[in-house]
Amino acid sequence: MNCENKVPYYVVRGYSTREIVVQCGRTNPYGERAICHKCASNPRKMAEIQRHEDNIKADNHAATSAL
DSSP, X not given: OXXXXXXXXXXXXXXEEXXXXXXXXXXXXXXXXOOOHHHHTOHHHHHHHHHHHHHHHHHHHHHHHTO
């Protein structure tokens, strides 16, 4: 992904929250892929992301089944 947009996340820390800003396409604080609103509203971009996620899942499955 070549998107330079930032995605804000608010993470609870004790009795307050902390804002963590992540670049679109990177891993968010919850272990998922951060996707900005611009990319999320683009069906072509979302299809590309889904294809990439499917490839990752297949690679992980192949790696674990080879053990």
